Amino acid sequence: MKTVRLIVNGNSVSALADPDTPLLDILRNHLGLMGTKFGCGLEQCGCCMVLVDGNPEKSCGKPLSAVAGTEIMTIEGLGTPERPHPLQQAFLDEQAGQCGYCLPGILITAKGLLDRNPSPSRKEIAEALDDNICRCGSHIRILRAVERAARLLREGAAR
Helix, strand or coil, rough: EEEEEEECCCCCEEEEEECCEEEEHHHHHHCCCCCCCCCCCCCCCCCCCCCCCCCCEECCCCHHHHHHHHHCHHHCCCCCCCCHHHHHHHHCCCCCCCCCCHHHHHHHHHHHHHHCCCCHHHHHHHHHCCCCCCCCCCCCHHHHHEEEEEEEECCCCCC
């Protein structure tokens, strides 16, 4: 067991755990952040996506030791029901989710993309979201929602 310090959604936190414990376990079971989902457990579906120092990373296989001292953003850090992030609002406006299980990972991945590239093409959006699996068939609405969010952010909507 070792104490590891992280910055999660802007807050400094410590976790006492085995350094090989997956980050997803720490987020959900130690910090109570239930928005990041367990999907496949094999780093293949993207449900567990978080931003690590601004980069989308799958947290189900990422050992705690690999993220010590980093800044992590989960879906809980993106926006609130009262003040949704433009990405969240765009997903609502486009009705881009059905069951919603994959959406936290998709939203986090899209946030990472839009932070790096504020004007992505539809092809670039699709490529960025390639590691996120949605079995509900909302793909076209998801692409439209990310395009809408990019437009909102370029027009100055609050981040």
